[in-house]
Amino acid sequence: MLSALSTFFYRISSWKTLLLGIVLYVPFPAYVLKNLEARINTLAGHAVGPIDLLVGYDPFRIQQMVEAYGPEGRAVYAQGEKTADIAYPFIYTFLFCVILTLLFRHRKYNSFRLVNVLPVGILVSDLLENSCIVYLLNAFPDSSYVIASLCSVLTNLKWIVTMIVLGLVVYGLVKLAIRSGQSSAKHGQMTH
Numbered sequence: 001m002l003s004a005l006s007t008f009f010y011r012i013s014s015w016k017t018l019l020l021g022i023v024l025y026v027p028f029p030a031y032v033l034k035n036l037e038a039r040i041n042t043l044a045g046h047a048v049g050p051i052d053l054l055v056g057y058d059p060f061r062i063q064q065m066v067e068a069y070g071p072e073g074r075a076v077y078a079q080g081e082k083t084a085d086i087a088y089p090f091i092y093t094f095l096f097c098v099i100l101t102l103l104f105r106h107r108k109y110n111s112f113r114l115v116n117v118l119p120v121g122i123l124v125s126d127l128l129e130n131s132c133i134v135y136l137l138n139a140f141p142d143s144s145y146v147i148a149s150l151c152s153v154l155t156n157l158k159w160i161v162t163m164i165v166l167g168l169v170v171y172g173l174v175k176l177a178i179r180s181g182q183s184s185a186k187h188g189q190m191t192h
Contacts, residue, residue, distance in 0.1 A: 002117050005117050010116070013101035015102075018098050021095035021099075028084070028088045032084050033084060036076070036080040037049065039076055040069060040080075041073075044069050044070050046068075048073070049065075051155070052155070055155070055156065056156060059145055063143045077133075078138055082130075085126075086127070086130070093119045093122060096169075097117060100115055100165070100168060103175075104116060118164065118165055126158050129154035136148060
């Protein structure tokens with residue numbers, strides 16, 4: 001399945017699909033998720049923030065946050081997780097897959113070909129994390145320590161894979177800049 005998905009991205013990735021991915025992505029952090037967080041904080045009466053953005057937290061912190069949202073905040077957050085935060089992971093996964101495909105399309109080693117679908121790891125952990133969050137929001141006050149612990153693990157996994165993907169993007173951009181510089185230097189030598 002991953003091989004077929006990788007091949008699909010090698011087939012469709014271009015500057016046009018990159019632009020499409022960016023156009024689809026930008027409204028989420030710039031407007032949709034930002035407004036959802038503001039609404040949750042307003043309903044809670046103070047800044048609590050979303051569980052999704054935490055890094056390295058313990059299950060007790062999640063349970064405290066779920067309580068702090070209040071009933072209306074929990075309802076809005078759960079609805080956001082079931083709508084906007086279902087679409088968002090698919091959109092950023094698409095964008096990351098296209099970026100990695102464009103950056104590493106000409107790699108010679110076969111084992112590196114699947115690097116373009118590494119963002120699927122972010123997608124899976126994010127969707128599972130969202131499911132845990134919705135469960136905890138809807139089950140309150142009968143929170144499950146096990147689900148809160150699983151949520152913590154999934155959030156951390158999501159961020160670890162995200163950091164790996166971002167590291168690969170930076171590496172790919174540096175390699176591209178070096179190749180472009182070398183190509184320009186060779187072209188400059190040939191014209192003199």
